[in-house]
Amino acid sequence: MLPYKNYSEKRLQIKEGKLSLVENVKFFLSEIEKKKNLNAFNFVFSDDALIDAKRIEEKIKTGEHGKLAGLVIAVKDVLSIKDKPTTCSSKILKDFNSIYTATAVQRLIDEDAIIIGKTNCDEFAMGSSNENSAFGNVLNPTDITRVPGGSSGGSAAAVAAQLCDVSLGTDTGGSIRQPASFCGVYGLKPTYGRISRFGLTAFASSFDTIGPFATNVEDVALVLEILSGKDELDSTSTDKVVPKFSKNLTLDKKIRIGIAKEYFGKGISPEVKDSIDSIIEKLKENNIEIVKISLPHTEYTIATYYILTTAEASSNLARYDGARYGYRAAQDSNLPDMYKQSRSEGFGKEVKRRIMLGTYVLSAGYYDAYYRKAQKVRRLIKDDFDNAFKNVEVILTPTSPFTAFKIGEKTSDPIEMYLSDIFTTSANLAGIPGINIPTGKNSEGLPIGMQLLANQFNEMDLLKMSYFIENKIL
Numbered sequence: 292m293l294p295y296k297n298y299s300e301k302r303l304q305i306k307e308g309k310l311s312l313v314e315n316v317k318f319f320l321s322e323i324e325k326k327k328n329l330n331a332f333n334f335v336f337s338d339d340a341l342i343d344a345k346r347i348e349e350k351i352k353t354g355e356h357g358k359l360a361g362l363v364i365a366v367k368d369v370l371s372i373k374d375k376p377t378t379c380s381s382k383i384l385k386d387f388n389s390i391y392t393a394t395a396v397q398r399l400i401d402e403d404a405i406i407i408g409k410t411n412c413d414e415f416a417m418g419s420s421n422e423n424s425a426f427g428n429v430l431n432p433t434d435i436t437r438v439p440g441g442s443s444g445g446s447a448a449a450v451a452a453q454l455c456d457v458s459l460g461t462d463t464g465g466s467i468r469q470p471a472s473f474c475g476v477y478g479l480k481p482t483y484g485r486i487s488r489f490g491l492t493a494f495a496s497s498f499d500t501i502g503p504f505a506t507n508v509e510d511v512a513l514v515l516e517i518l519s520g521k522d523e524l525d526s527t528s529t530d531k532v533v534p535k536f537s538k539n540l541t542l543d544k545k546i547r548i549g550i551a552k553e554y555f556g557k558g559i560s561p562e563v564k565d566s567i568d569s570i571i572e573k574l575k576e577n578n579i580e581i582v583k584i585s586l587p588h589t590e591y592t593i594a595t596y597y598i599l600t601t602a603e604a605s606s607n608l609a610r611y612d613g614a615r616y617g618y619r620a621a622q623d624s625n626l627p628d629m630y631k632q633s634r635s636e637g638f639g640k641e642v643k644r645r646i647m648l649g650t651y652v653l654s655a656g657y658y659d660a661y662y663r664k665a666q667k668v669r670r671l672i673k674d675d676f677d678n679a680f681k682n683v684e685v686i687l688t689p690t691s692p693f694t695a696f697k698i699g700e701k702t703s704d705p706i707e708m709y710l711s712d713i714f715t716t717s718a719n720l721a722g723i724p725g726i727n728i729p730t731g732k733n734s735e736g737l738p739i740g741m742q743l744l745a746n747q748f749n750e751m752d753l754l755k756m757s758y759f760i761e762n763k764i765l
Protein backbone atom coordinates (compact mmCIF):
# COMPACT_ATOMS: atom_id res chain seq x y z
CA MET A 292 0.00 0.00 0.00
CA LEU A 293 1.13 3.52 -0.71
CA PRO A 294 1.50 5.68 2.41
CA TYR A 295 -0.04 8.72 0.75
CA LYS A 296 -3.40 9.44 -0.85
CA ASN A 297 -2.36 12.00 -3.43
CA TYR A 298 0.65 13.80 -4.80
CA SER A 299 0.61 16.76 -2.42
CA GLU A 300 0.82 14.37 0.54
CA LYS A 301 3.59 12.46 -1.18
CA ARG A 302 5.73 15.50 -1.76
CA LEU A 303 5.30 16.69 1.80
CA GLN A 304 6.36 13.29 3.10
CA ILE A 305 9.46 13.36 0.91
CA LYS A 306 10.31 16.88 2.00
CA GLU A 307 9.94 16.01 5.67
CA GLY A 308 12.14 12.93 5.21
CA LYS A 309 9.26 10.54 5.99
CA LEU A 310 9.29 8.98 2.53
CA SER A 311 12.30 8.09 0.43
CA LEU A 312 11.65 8.72 -3.26
CA VAL A 313 14.21 6.09 -4.19
CA GLU A 314 12.41 3.52 -2.02
CA ASN A 315 9.11 4.62 -3.51
CA VAL A 316 10.37 4.02 -7.06
CA LYS A 317 11.82 0.68 -5.97
CA PHE A 318 8.41 -0.21 -4.57
CA PHE A 319 6.74 0.52 -7.90
CA LEU A 320 9.40 -1.43 -9.78
CA SER A 321 8.92 -4.45 -7.54
CA GLU A 322 5.14 -4.24 -7.89
CA ILE A 323 5.52 -4.10 -11.68
CA GLU A 324 7.66 -7.24 -11.46
CA LYS A 325 5.25 -8.98 -9.07
CA LYS A 326 2.24 -8.17 -11.20
CA LYS A 327 3.92 -8.92 -14.52
CA ASN A 328 1.00 -11.19 -15.40
CA LEU A 329 -1.17 -8.08 -15.87
CA ASN A 330 1.03 -7.21 -18.88
CA ALA A 331 0.40 -3.52 -18.27
CA PHE A 332 3.83 -2.37 -19.47
CA ASN A 333 5.53 -2.74 -22.83
CA PHE A 334 8.76 -1.23 -21.49
CA VAL A 335 9.98 -0.40 -17.97
CA PHE A 336 12.73 2.19 -17.48
CA SER A 337 14.09 0.88 -14.16
CA ASP A 338 17.58 2.36 -14.30
CA ASP A 339 16.51 5.80 -15.51
CA ALA A 340 13.71 5.97 -12.95
CA LEU A 341 16.07 5.19 -10.07
CA ILE A 342 18.63 7.76 -11.24
CA ASP A 343 15.86 10.36 -11.55
CA ALA A 344 14.53 9.48 -8.10
CA LYS A 345 17.88 10.17 -6.48
CA ARG A 346 18.35 13.45 -8.29
CA ILE A 347 14.81 14.69 -7.71
CA GLU A 348 14.76 13.70 -4.05
CA GLU A 349 17.68 16.11 -3.53
CA LYS A 350 15.82 18.84 -5.40
CA ILE A 351 12.76 18.41 -3.18
CA LYS A 352 14.91 18.70 -0.08
CA THR A 353 16.52 21.92 -1.28
CA GLY A 354 13.20 23.30 -2.51
CA GLU A 355 14.39 23.79 -6.12
CA HIS A 356 11.98 21.35 -7.65
CA GLY A 357 9.32 21.34 -10.32
CA LYS A 358 5.58 21.14 -9.75
CA LEU A 359 5.44 17.37 -10.21
CA ALA A 360 8.68 16.50 -8.49
CA GLY A 361 8.77 12.80 -7.74
CA LEU A 362 5.38 11.96 -9.27
CA VAL A 363 5.85 8.55 -10.89
CA ILE A 364 4.16 8.41 -14.28
CA ALA A 365 3.65 5.70 -16.89
CA VAL A 366 3.09 6.73 -20.49
CA LYS A 367 0.96 5.00 -23.12
CA ASP A 368 3.13 3.51 -25.84
CA VAL A 369 1.74 5.79 -28.55
CA LEU A 370 3.59 8.84 -27.18
CA SER A 371 7.18 9.45 -28.21
CA ILE A 372 10.06 9.70 -25.78
CA LYS A 373 13.42 10.44 -27.35
CA ASP A 374 15.71 7.41 -27.68
CA LYS A 375 13.03 5.10 -26.26
CA PRO A 376 10.87 2.69 -28.23
CA THR A 377 7.43 3.75 -29.47
CA THR A 378 5.61 0.74 -30.83
CA CYS A 379 1.89 1.63 -30.56
CA SER A 380 1.68 -2.05 -29.56
CA SER A 381 2.10 -2.91 -33.24
CA LYS A 382 4.46 -5.27 -34.98
CA ILE A 383 4.89 -2.65 -37.70
CA LEU A 384 6.75 -0.38 -35.23
CA LYS A 385 8.73 -3.12 -33.59
CA ASP A 386 12.25 -1.85 -32.87
CA PHE A 387 11.33 1.76 -33.69
CA ASN A 388 12.98 4.32 -31.41
CA SER A 389 11.65 7.87 -31.14
CA ILE A 390 13.85 10.70 -32.28
CA TYR A 391 12.07 13.36 -30.22
CA THR A 392 9.85 13.62 -27.14
CA ALA A 393 6.14 14.37 -27.21
CA THR A 394 5.33 17.83 -25.81
CA ALA A 395 2.98 16.33 -23.20
CA VAL A 396 5.70 14.04 -21.89
CA GLN A 397 8.34 16.78 -22.04
CA ARG A 398 6.15 19.03 -19.89
CA LEU A 399 5.98 16.32 -17.22
CA ILE A 400 9.73 15.78 -17.35
CA ASP A 401 10.36 19.52 -17.12
CA GLU A 402 8.38 19.56 -13.86
CA ASP A 403 10.52 16.72 -12.44
CA ALA A 404 8.06 13.86 -12.85
CA ILE A 405 9.64 10.41 -13.17
CA ILE A 406 8.72 8.39 -16.26
CA ILE A 407 8.71 4.75 -15.17
CA GLY A 408 7.81 3.07 -18.45
CA LYS A 409 5.50 2.74 -21.42
CA THR A 410 2.18 1.03 -21.14
CA ASN A 411 0.49 -1.57 -23.30
CA CYS A 412 -2.55 -0.58 -25.37
CA ASP A 413 -4.63 -1.66 -28.33
CA GLU A 414 -2.67 -1.46 -31.57
CA PHE A 415 -2.60 2.18 -32.71
CA ALA A 416 -5.20 2.86 -29.98
CA MET A 417 -7.89 0.99 -31.91
CA GLY A 418 -9.95 -1.08 -29.55
CA SER A 419 -12.00 -1.19 -26.39
CA SER A 420 -10.50 -4.15 -24.56
CA ASN A 421 -6.74 -4.15 -25.07
CA GLU A 422 -7.13 -7.44 -26.93
CA ASN A 423 -5.68 -5.93 -30.13
CA SER A 424 -2.09 -5.57 -28.91
CA ALA A 425 0.96 -7.21 -30.49
CA PHE A 426 2.25 -7.41 -26.88
CA GLY A 427 -0.72 -9.50 -25.77
CA ASN A 428 -3.74 -8.76 -23.60
CA VAL A 429 -3.66 -6.62 -20.49
CA LEU A 430 -5.55 -8.20 -17.59
CA ASN A 431 -7.94 -6.30 -15.36
CA PRO A 432 -6.34 -6.00 -11.90
CA THR A 433 -9.71 -6.54 -10.18
CA ASP A 434 -10.37 -9.81 -11.99
CA ILE A 435 -7.70 -11.23 -14.26
CA THR A 436 -10.21 -13.15 -16.35
CA ARG A 437 -11.56 -9.82 -17.59
CA VAL A 438 -10.37 -7.05 -19.89
CA PRO A 439 -9.15 -3.71 -18.51
CA GLY A 440 -10.95 -1.79 -21.25
CA GLY A 441 -9.18 -0.02 -24.05
CA SER A 442 -7.44 1.28 -25.79
CA SER A 443 -5.40 2.71 -22.87
CA GLY A 444 -5.82 -0.55 -20.92
CA GLY A 445 -2.23 -0.70 -19.67
CA SER A 446 -2.36 2.88 -18.36
CA ALA A 447 -5.62 2.26 -16.48
CA ALA A 448 -4.45 -1.07 -15.07
CA ALA A 449 -1.10 0.42 -14.00
CA VAL A 450 -2.79 3.09 -11.86
CA ALA A 451 -5.42 0.67 -10.51
CA ALA A 452 -2.76 -1.89 -9.53
CA GLN A 453 -0.49 0.76 -7.94
CA LEU A 454 2.32 0.30 -10.44
CA CYS A 455 2.73 4.10 -10.69
CA ASP A 456 1.09 7.23 -9.28
CA VAL A 457 -0.40 8.55 -12.50
CA SER A 458 -0.41 7.53 -16.15
CA LEU A 459 -1.04 9.12 -19.50
CA GLY A 460 -3.51 7.70 -21.96
CA THR A 461 -5.09 8.90 -25.16
CA ASP A 462 -8.76 9.25 -25.99
CA THR A 463 -10.08 9.30 -29.55
CA GLY A 464 -13.46 7.77 -28.74
CA GLY A 465 -13.31 6.81 -25.07
CA SER A 466 -9.93 5.21 -24.63
CA ILE A 467 -9.24 7.01 -21.36
CA ARG A 468 -12.72 7.07 -19.85
CA GLN A 469 -13.82 3.52 -20.65
CA PRO A 470 -10.72 1.75 -19.27
CA ALA A 471 -10.79 4.09 -16.25
CA SER A 472 -14.34 2.90 -15.68
CA PHE A 473 -13.44 -0.80 -16.07
CA CYS A 474 -10.46 -0.48 -13.71
CA GLY A 475 -12.04 1.82 -11.10
CA VAL A 476 -9.87 4.94 -11.45
CA TYR A 477 -10.29 8.55 -12.56
CA GLY A 478 -9.47 9.33 -16.19
CA LEU A 479 -9.89 12.65 -17.96
CA LYS A 480 -10.19 13.47 -21.64
CA PRO A 481 -9.55 17.18 -22.18
CA THR A 482 -11.11 19.53 -24.72
CA TYR A 483 -9.69 18.95 -28.20
CA GLY A 484 -6.81 21.40 -28.55
CA ARG A 485 -6.19 21.85 -24.82
CA ILE A 486 -3.11 19.60 -24.83
CA SER A 487 -0.58 19.47 -27.64
CA ARG A 488 -0.62 16.31 -29.74
CA PHE A 489 2.94 16.79 -30.92
CA GLY A 490 4.69 13.43 -30.56
CA LEU A 491 1.44 11.47 -30.28
CA THR A 492 1.12 8.86 -33.02
CA ALA A 493 -1.93 9.97 -35.00
CA PHE A 494 -5.00 7.72 -35.17
CA ALA A 495 -7.82 10.15 -36.04
CA SER A 496 -6.28 13.59 -35.86
CA SER A 497 -9.48 15.59 -35.39
CA PHE A 498 -10.49 13.37 -32.44
CA ASP A 499 -7.22 12.46 -30.70
CA THR A 500 -6.58 13.81 -27.21
CA ILE A 501 -4.12 13.04 -24.40
CA GLY A 502 -5.08 12.90 -20.74
CA PRO A 503 -4.25 11.57 -17.27
CA PHE A 504 -5.38 8.60 -15.16
CA ALA A 505 -5.13 8.94 -11.37
CA THR A 506 -6.68 7.67 -8.15
CA ASN A 507 -8.02 11.09 -7.14
CA VAL A 508 -9.32 14.33 -8.68
CA GLU A 509 -6.57 16.54 -7.26
CA ASP A 510 -3.88 14.62 -9.13
CA VAL A 511 -5.93 14.65 -12.33
CA ALA A 512 -6.28 18.44 -12.05
CA LEU A 513 -2.62 19.02 -11.29
CA VAL A 514 -1.36 16.94 -14.20
CA LEU A 515 -3.91 18.48 -16.56
CA GLU A 516 -2.68 21.93 -15.57
CA ILE A 517 0.89 21.02 -16.51
CA LEU A 518 -0.05 19.33 -19.78
CA SER A 519 -2.32 22.12 -21.05
CA GLY A 520 -1.48 25.13 -23.16
CA LYS A 521 -0.26 26.36 -26.49
CA ASP A 522 2.53 24.52 -28.26
CA GLU A 523 4.08 25.93 -31.41
CA LEU A 524 4.61 22.36 -32.60
CA ASP A 525 0.87 21.62 -32.78
CA SER A 526 -1.16 24.23 -34.64
CA THR A 527 -4.41 22.83 -33.23
CA SER A 528 -3.32 23.51 -29.66
CA THR A 529 -5.06 26.52 -28.20
CA ASP A 530 -3.59 29.62 -26.63
CA LYS A 531 -6.57 29.95 -24.27
CA VAL A 532 -5.51 30.72 -20.71
CA VAL A 533 -5.04 27.58 -18.62
CA PRO A 534 -6.86 27.92 -15.29
CA LYS A 535 -5.14 26.83 -12.08
CA PHE A 536 -7.23 23.68 -12.05
CA SER A 537 -5.65 22.13 -8.97
CA LYS A 538 -6.03 25.26 -6.82
CA ASN A 539 -9.73 25.86 -7.51
CA LEU A 540 -11.39 22.52 -6.93
CA THR A 541 -13.85 23.60 -4.24
CA LEU A 542 -17.45 23.88 -5.42
CA ASP A 543 -17.85 27.62 -4.92
CA LYS A 544 -20.49 28.33 -7.58
CA LYS A 545 -23.73 26.91 -8.84
CA ILE A 546 -23.20 24.04 -11.23
CA ARG A 547 -26.28 22.47 -12.80
CA ILE A 548 -26.16 18.87 -13.95
CA GLY A 549 -28.00 17.69 -17.05
CA ILE A 550 -29.31 14.16 -17.44
CA ALA A 551 -30.02 13.13 -21.02
CA LYS A 552 -32.66 10.45 -21.46
CA GLU A 553 -30.81 9.14 -24.52
CA TYR A 554 -28.02 7.93 -22.24
CA PHE A 555 -30.24 5.88 -19.94
CA GLY A 556 -32.12 3.74 -22.45
CA LYS A 557 -32.04 0.01 -22.94
CA GLY A 558 -28.78 -1.91 -22.98
CA ILE A 559 -27.44 -0.52 -19.71
CA SER A 560 -26.72 -3.10 -17.08
CA PRO A 561 -29.17 -2.66 -14.16
CA GLU A 562 -26.32 -2.50 -11.66
CA VAL A 563 -24.64 0.34 -13.56
CA LYS A 564 -27.95 2.18 -13.72
CA ASP A 565 -28.68 1.68 -10.01
CA SER A 566 -25.27 2.93 -9.01
CA ILE A 567 -25.64 6.09 -11.07
CA ASP A 568 -29.24 6.64 -9.96
CA SER A 569 -28.14 6.56 -6.36
CA ILE A 570 -25.48 9.20 -7.05
CA ILE A 571 -28.11 11.39 -8.72
CA GLU A 572 -30.34 11.03 -5.63
CA LYS A 573 -27.48 12.05 -3.34
CA LEU A 574 -26.68 15.03 -5.54
CA LYS A 575 -30.28 16.18 -5.22
CA GLU A 576 -30.10 15.77 -1.45
CA ASN A 577 -27.06 18.04 -1.57
CA ASN A 578 -29.04 20.72 -3.40
CA ILE A 579 -27.38 20.23 -6.75
CA GLU A 580 -29.85 21.16 -9.45
CA ILE A 581 -30.57 18.27 -11.81
CA VAL A 582 -32.03 19.25 -15.17
CA LYS A 583 -33.56 16.92 -17.74
CA ILE A 584 -32.02 17.52 -21.16
CA SER A 585 -32.08 15.89 -24.56
CA LEU A 586 -29.27 15.06 -26.96
CA PRO A 587 -31.43 13.91 -29.87
CA HIS A 588 -28.70 12.77 -32.27
CA THR A 589 -27.13 10.37 -29.78
CA GLU A 590 -28.23 7.32 -31.75
CA TYR A 591 -25.95 8.31 -34.64
CA THR A 592 -22.76 8.70 -32.63
CA ILE A 593 -21.27 5.24 -33.11
CA ALA A 594 -21.89 5.16 -36.87
CA THR A 595 -20.57 8.71 -37.29
CA TYR A 596 -17.54 8.00 -35.16
CA TYR A 597 -16.60 4.83 -37.04
CA ILE A 598 -16.96 6.46 -40.45
CA LEU A 599 -14.90 9.53 -39.62
CA THR A 600 -12.20 7.94 -37.51
CA THR A 601 -11.56 5.11 -39.94
CA ALA A 602 -11.31 7.67 -42.76
CA GLU A 603 -8.73 9.67 -40.84
CA ALA A 604 -6.91 6.50 -39.77
CA SER A 605 -6.64 5.21 -43.34
CA SER A 606 -4.82 8.39 -44.25
CA ASN A 607 -2.68 8.61 -41.08
CA LEU A 608 -1.55 5.02 -41.31
CA ALA A 609 -0.45 5.30 -44.95
CA ARG A 610 2.99 6.30 -43.72
CA TYR A 611 3.79 2.80 -42.41
CA ASP A 612 5.09 1.44 -45.67
CA GLY A 613 8.02 -0.72 -44.61
CA ALA A 614 10.48 1.88 -45.86
CA ARG A 615 10.23 4.74 -43.42
CA TYR A 616 9.70 3.13 -40.04
CA GLY A 617 9.90 -0.14 -38.22
CA TYR A 618 8.99 -3.44 -39.76
CA ARG A 619 9.92 -4.37 -43.33
CA ALA A 620 8.86 -7.67 -44.88
CA ALA A 621 11.58 -9.90 -46.30
CA GLN A 622 10.68 -9.10 -49.89
CA ASP A 623 13.03 -7.60 -52.38
CA SER A 624 11.53 -8.23 -55.82
CA ASN A 625 9.83 -4.85 -56.25
CA LEU A 626 8.75 -1.79 -54.27
CA PRO A 627 4.93 -2.08 -54.44
CA ASP A 628 5.08 -5.68 -53.24
CA MET A 629 7.41 -4.69 -50.43
CA TYR A 630 4.88 -2.06 -49.28
CA LYS A 631 1.99 -4.49 -49.50
CA GLN A 632 3.71 -7.31 -47.74
CA SER A 633 5.11 -5.12 -44.96
CA ARG A 634 1.66 -3.72 -44.26
CA SER A 635 -0.03 -7.12 -44.51
CA GLU A 636 2.41 -8.67 -42.06
CA GLY A 637 2.96 -5.63 -39.83
CA PHE A 638 -0.59 -4.55 -39.04
CA GLY A 639 -3.00 -6.58 -36.93
CA LYS A 640 -6.53 -7.57 -37.90
CA GLU A 641 -8.46 -4.66 -36.36
CA VAL A 642 -6.10 -2.04 -37.80
CA LYS A 643 -6.46 -3.58 -41.26
CA ARG A 644 -10.24 -3.62 -40.87
CA ARG A 645 -10.20 0.10 -40.08
CA ILE A 646 -7.86 0.99 -42.95
CA MET A 647 -10.18 -0.85 -45.35
CA LEU A 648 -13.33 0.75 -43.90
CA GLY A 649 -11.71 4.18 -44.02
CA THR A 650 -10.48 3.76 -47.57
CA TYR A 651 -13.96 2.66 -48.60
CA VAL A 652 -15.82 5.61 -47.04
CA LEU A 653 -13.38 8.02 -48.70
CA SER A 654 -13.48 6.37 -52.10
CA ALA A 655 -14.83 8.40 -55.04
CA GLY A 656 -18.18 6.65 -55.35
CA TYR A 657 -18.97 6.61 -51.63
CA TYR A 658 -17.46 9.82 -50.29
CA ASP A 659 -20.75 11.77 -50.36
CA ALA A 660 -22.85 8.94 -48.98
CA TYR A 661 -20.58 8.22 -46.04
CA TYR A 662 -17.79 10.64 -45.27
CA ARG A 663 -19.50 13.89 -46.20
CA LYS A 664 -22.76 12.86 -44.55
CA ALA A 665 -20.97 11.81 -41.38
CA GLN A 666 -19.27 15.22 -41.24
CA LYS A 667 -22.70 16.82 -41.30
CA VAL A 668 -23.99 14.55 -38.56
CA ARG A 669 -20.92 15.41 -36.51
CA ARG A 670 -22.05 19.02 -36.63
CA LEU A 671 -25.56 18.06 -35.49
CA ILE A 672 -24.11 16.16 -32.54
CA LYS A 673 -22.01 19.20 -31.63
CA ASP A 674 -25.12 21.39 -31.92
CA ASP A 675 -26.94 19.08 -29.48
CA PHE A 676 -24.25 19.77 -26.90
CA ASP A 677 -24.17 23.51 -27.62
CA ASN A 678 -27.91 23.60 -26.92
CA ALA A 679 -27.63 21.50 -23.79
CA PHE A 680 -24.87 23.65 -22.35
CA LYS A 681 -27.13 26.70 -22.51
CA ASN A 682 -28.99 25.25 -19.52
CA VAL A 683 -26.44 23.18 -17.62
CA GLU A 684 -22.72 23.30 -16.93
CA VAL A 685 -22.15 19.56 -16.67
CA ILE A 686 -23.83 16.46 -18.12
CA LEU A 687 -23.88 13.17 -16.22
CA THR A 688 -24.00 9.80 -18.02
CA PRO A 689 -22.78 6.26 -17.49
CA THR A 690 -19.26 5.85 -18.90
CA SER A 691 -19.97 2.41 -20.32
CA PRO A 692 -23.23 0.44 -20.46
CA PHE A 693 -21.55 -2.46 -18.66
CA THR A 694 -18.67 -3.37 -16.38
CA ALA A 695 -15.46 -5.13 -17.51
CA PHE A 696 -16.31 -8.10 -19.70
CA LYS A 697 -14.53 -11.44 -19.97
CA ILE A 698 -11.46 -11.76 -22.16
CA GLY A 699 -12.64 -13.10 -25.53
CA GLU A 700 -16.29 -12.33 -24.86
CA LYS A 701 -16.65 -9.73 -27.62
CA THR A 702 -13.75 -10.45 -29.96
CA SER A 703 -15.80 -12.35 -32.53
CA ASP A 704 -18.26 -9.50 -33.11
CA PRO A 705 -16.72 -6.11 -33.93
CA ILE A 706 -20.09 -4.32 -33.79
CA GLU A 707 -20.71 -5.60 -30.27
CA MET A 708 -17.21 -4.38 -29.33
CA TYR A 709 -17.84 -0.96 -30.90
CA LEU A 710 -20.93 -0.57 -28.69
CA SER A 711 -18.62 -0.36 -25.66
CA ASP A 712 -18.04 3.21 -26.80
CA ILE A 713 -21.67 4.20 -27.07
CA PHE A 714 -21.49 6.84 -24.32
CA THR A 715 -17.97 8.10 -24.89
CA THR A 716 -17.57 8.80 -28.62
CA SER A 717 -19.94 11.81 -28.55
CA ALA A 718 -17.43 13.86 -26.54
CA ASN A 719 -14.77 13.31 -29.21
CA LEU A 720 -17.18 14.11 -32.01
CA ALA A 721 -18.02 17.39 -30.23
CA GLY A 722 -14.48 18.08 -28.99
CA ILE A 723 -15.66 18.50 -25.38
CA PRO A 724 -13.97 17.33 -22.16
CA GLY A 725 -15.10 14.34 -20.12
CA ILE A 726 -14.04 12.43 -17.03
CA ASN A 727 -14.69 9.00 -15.57
CA ILE A 728 -15.51 8.91 -11.87
CA PRO A 729 -15.43 5.50 -10.19
CA THR A 730 -18.73 5.17 -8.34
CA GLY A 731 -18.48 1.78 -6.69
CA LYS A 732 -18.58 -1.93 -7.42
CA ASN A 733 -21.21 -4.32 -8.70
CA SER A 734 -22.19 -7.56 -6.97
CA GLU A 735 -19.18 -9.30 -8.50
CA GLY A 736 -16.82 -6.64 -7.14
CA LEU A 737 -16.23 -5.07 -10.56
CA PRO A 738 -15.78 -1.29 -10.78
CA ILE A 739 -18.64 0.87 -12.09
CA GLY A 740 -17.97 4.26 -13.64
CA MET A 741 -19.87 7.43 -14.31
CA GLN A 742 -19.04 10.09 -16.87
CA LEU A 743 -19.25 13.86 -16.53
CA LEU A 744 -19.07 16.02 -19.66
CA ALA A 745 -18.68 19.79 -19.92
CA ASN A 746 -18.58 22.38 -22.67
CA GLN A 747 -15.39 23.06 -24.61
CA PHE A 748 -12.68 24.52 -22.37
CA ASN A 749 -14.81 24.14 -19.25
CA GLU A 750 -12.60 21.55 -17.56
CA MET A 751 -12.77 23.73 -14.45
CA ASP A 752 -16.48 23.04 -13.78
CA LEU A 753 -15.96 19.40 -14.69
CA LEU A 754 -13.24 19.11 -12.06
CA LYS A 755 -15.10 21.11 -9.42
CA MET A 756 -18.11 18.81 -9.70
CA SER A 757 -15.87 15.72 -9.78
CA TYR A 758 -14.10 16.89 -6.63
CA PHE A 759 -17.42 17.53 -4.92
CA ILE A 760 -18.67 14.05 -5.84
CA GLU A 761 -15.41 12.45 -4.75
CA ASN A 762 -15.43 14.15 -1.36
CA LYS A 763 -19.09 14.66 -0.52
CA ILE A 764 -21.10 12.06 -2.37
CA LEU A 765 -19.09 8.84 -2.72
Ligand code: GLN
Pocket residue numbers: 416417418419441442461462463464465466467494600712
Ligand atom coordinates in the same frame (compact mmCIF):
# COMPACT_ATOMS: atom_id res chain seq x y z
N1 GLN B 1 -12.64 2.07 -28.58
C1 GLN B 1 -12.63 3.13 -29.53
C2 GLN B 1 -12.08 2.66 -30.83
O1 GLN B 1 -11.73 1.53 -30.92
C3 GLN B 1 -11.89 4.30 -28.98
C4 GLN B 1 -10.45 4.25 -29.21
C5 GLN B 1 -9.72 5.42 -28.65
O2 GLN B 1 -10.30 6.28 -27.98
N2 GLN B 1 -8.44 5.48 -28.95
O3 GLN B 1 -11.98 3.40 -31.78
